[in-house]
Amino acid sequence: MSNLLIVIIVFGLGAIGFLIGRNRAMASGEGDMRNLHSLPFYYGANVGFSTMIPAIGVLALWLIAQPFAINNAVSGMLSADNIEAAGSRSLVMSDVRRVSEGLDAAVTQGVLARDEASEIAFDTTDVRALLASVGVALGSEVSADTLRAAQRYRVMANRGNLLKTIAVIAAALAGLAMSYRATTKDFRARNVVERGVLMLLICAASIAVLTTLGIILSLIFNTIEFFRLYAASEFFLGLRWNPSFSGRGGGSELGILPLLWGTLYISFVALLVAVPLGLFAAIYLSEYASKRVRSVAKPLLEILAGIPTIVYGLFALLTVGPLLVDVFGNDGLLGVGWMSGGTAVMTAGLVMGIMLIPFVSSLSDDIINAVPQAMRDGSYGLGATQSETVRQVILPAALPGIVGAILLAASRAIGETMIVVLGAGAAARLSLNPFEAMTTVTAKIVSQLTGDSDFASPEALVAFALGITLFVITLGLNIFALYIVRKYREQYD
Amino acid sequence: MEDMVHVERAMSTQQDIKIKANTVQVYYGENHAIKDVDVEIADKTVTAFIGPSGCGKSTFLRCINRMNDTIDICRVEGDILIDGEDIYHPNVDPVQLRAKVGMVFQKPNPFPKSIYDNVAYGPKIHGLARNKAELDEIVEKSLRKAALWDEVKDRLDAAGTGMSGGQQQRLCIARAIATQPEVLLMDEPCSALDPIATAQVEELIDELRQSFSVVIVTHSMQQAARVSQKTAFFHLGNLVEFDDTDKIFTNPQDPRTESYISGRIG
């Protein structure tokens, strides 16, 4: 039975529970609502929730636990030779899963009879051809080991699914029966329901923690896997990035330094554009501009922040890049010949800088506005001009906040993907020339994980190591920046 | 010219007229905040502006160094003359004016800089010192004049924001006098201070009288009586009465002044 169907059944039971719970409460109060402790709605809701929540919980747990249990049982059946031939256990296991899915498909399409699937023997049937005929393509021949494991896998999975259905529906019915019996007029239904709702609210709030946990765990596990296949020291200290997709492992040079260099270089160029422009724009808007100018210019600038990054990427690739080549290229206006292709550090950095202008300006604007008016009055009262006040009183007072804003912008730049994927180029290079193409950590995460990746080769797994580096850098910058900004805010609160 | 100065002198009580206001009107948008104020403020005197809150005394004070320019909707009509020069004349740069007419605010507002930098800020922007030694001298003299030197001379590098309220306000006074103004405006300088700090600041104001024309806005009639020689009573945007402080408090001419003094309005 499919999970969706199970969920629908559980919800149906919940709805029934709601109705009968409410009716029972009304009956127990002799039809007069005033005899009840809580409103009838709460009695119904209690029964409904008691039916659905444990059942859904069982379902969720089952879904998480079953693959583990089956994997453990099945992977014991694989011989060491088989694993060695394929490269790693997880590769064989993914073959096992595919074969088992193929057998399932063969059964549903009627190519195999139900019991035939678990009995076909390795030496009599061409399993690969059979599965190909039902639309499941396999990369290599199926070994005897794999086939047996797949058959076992399929049986266990089917049995597990049946047990799961029974368990979930039993949980729902048990919840229904227990809460139905508890429904009497003195039962404090509202308190129970409210406690339940509170639990739901807590669960929702915990999703933020779970997300972080998920990010960290998925990055760490795959990174550990990667470091098993590729030396960590070579990854962190290697000066060359040269992945090969020819074979599994071997021959690849996966040093992060050229990627980090590209990332930092592009971010630096972006900040070089965004910080002066954003800061001066913020100063003008908060200190000089009339209300009307401010009400027009500020939202217009902020449009830049609302435009999706893919648009900037295209702008970099198709407009800014060619434009820069026209100026700095071989036959360019300046005749300097610094640039040979449209994709370059300069292209990506410039466009990213444009994207970051409103980010810097609105953060700085907030921070400058948080400087109390008394500071300005004090300075004007001494005969300072507006610019002297800004430069010598307001900016120094706002400096920590502005530094925080710039760090946040830097973290944004480092994590930006689409602009660099389209605008910066694909070659990893340690060069100082900003008109050369370079690549970044994010761009390589995309290129290593796009396409059919099997999560087993170091070339794919390296993306997780890149990801964790990126995560740690941006997280560090953010925490530091938020700390600075909070400190700054406290000063004037 | 000679004659006029002579006449003015005869009208005032033996002292020079420093500030003269003629039919000053102030509008905040539609709101007519100051109506027809005429006043003559003498040099080397402490003049107090008193009146119930919202009466316009602070607004008028802020007109004297054009601090109201920083508020978009504020409009000033009429003339205010300092040393016979109209400060709202288009040729007058408010920046230059404010160097001449210093101001101390209700709440102490030291910059988030060191004590030294707070005091040195004005002289620096106005270019009053040619070198570090001169600047040091100005800072020391200003702090001495503000009766703060002995308390802070060992920690000039400490942040101005870390001092007590009374010290902060005296620092702001030191900061204001460091630009060598001729007039010092004080907008309720003691309202955020405790009684002891208030007493210190009041003592200071009395000393400052020897060098400046001091104009102080205050909520407290006792304070006006203690520190000022002349008192102006504002009510609903009008200057009701302006005379020697003794006279205002002992023998007010206007019934409104009398009500305020005796505590019936305010």
Add this chain to the structure above:
Amino acid sequence: MTDATANPIPGTASKGKSLLEQDDRTKRRNAAEKRFRAYGIAAISIGLLFLLALLWAIINNGIPAFTQTFINLEVELAEENLDPNGNRSLEDIRKVSTFGYNPLIGAALIAETADIETEVSDGDLTKILSASAAAVVRNYVIENPDQIGETVEFRLLASSRVDGYLKGRVQREDLARDRNLDAAHLDLIDEMVTRGSTERVFNWDFILGADASESRPEQAGIGVSMLGSFFMMIVVLFAALPIGVAASIYLEEFAPQNKFTDLIEVNISNLAAVPSIVFGILGLAVFIQFAHLPQSAPLVGGLTLTLMTLPTIVISTRASLKAVPPSIRDAALGVGASKMQSVFHHVLPLAMPGILTGTIIGLAQALGETAPLLLIGMVGYIASNYPDGVASGFLDPNSAMPAQIYEWAKRADPAYYERAWGGIIVLLLFLLTMNIIAIILRRRFERRW
């Protein structure tokens, strides 16, 4: 000044320096003031200039995608080619593949251009038509088998080069090294334009159609990936809104001051700043690697974007909840409502406009997001079939508008660049609409307490 420095004792400074004349220092300072102000104006102008350049690039390059060139052609549906048995049986007609139709179209083109002097050889004539032409004719014949033997007028897509030439995108000199079209074709096209056998019409297929193979940019449309985006947004809306609102209610109204609450708060503010690509890695690892959900499915994309959007929604929801004054809560508690009732009956409805505004803005953000989608496989030539139904809409491989745009931007044919820009216009129109709705909501329901 000399006075002042010679005698720097406060209060005894020079008298008689007139206020009506500005001294040199003041003039210099005022000049510096003007310069400083000019820097500010320059910064804003440059920012706005960039905005203008960006919009200009989008509109200038994207508008042509909304029209498409067609060539009107009378094709003789010869019986001997299409129904050699002459029995009009659908089965037989279906047996004729598009290859069987090419000669007919070729012949029609030869007939059409018979009186035009051209260097184009007869066999090369079909290069002016899209490769989809044969399929169009075939579909027509299968639907109307009775027309076999007649001559029917078709409106067939011109090839992307011809289309580009008529839009001014393709220049004659560009064709020197092009195998797909020669300058001679262009002369032919010029003649056909003057005769009126070509037509440029509004390109509904671009807005509603599916992606096409690399060699047929004239056929590609953004419609299917639009559906992909739509299904993803449904997932985001129905997952992120309830979870986000529930989390915000807990944090704002019920959470005690303790370590766990702090942990959640820190997590939310940090997640808001995690690069979107990291969410892509998360989605790949959790939903595909771990939970074995189908790759490239809008469901997975939606779930990934949900995690990414949650912090935005939580932050804005909490702000709206905070804006409801405590007096409302006190009033409800005062008449004996439980805390839960006061929140759900009074605070939440009052905060709803703000919550919806924040949600729409979060959705808009999710709609424009590309990077995470690349990792969960929503790229490539996959937005080529309409989903069969709602379930298939969620589960079958699809793309999304920004991912489709990225895909087009990567293809080598410049005709696809035009599509990419056009796709951006479509995407931005959606974002604009969503933001306008958010602004209207805010204006209409904004309440000042």
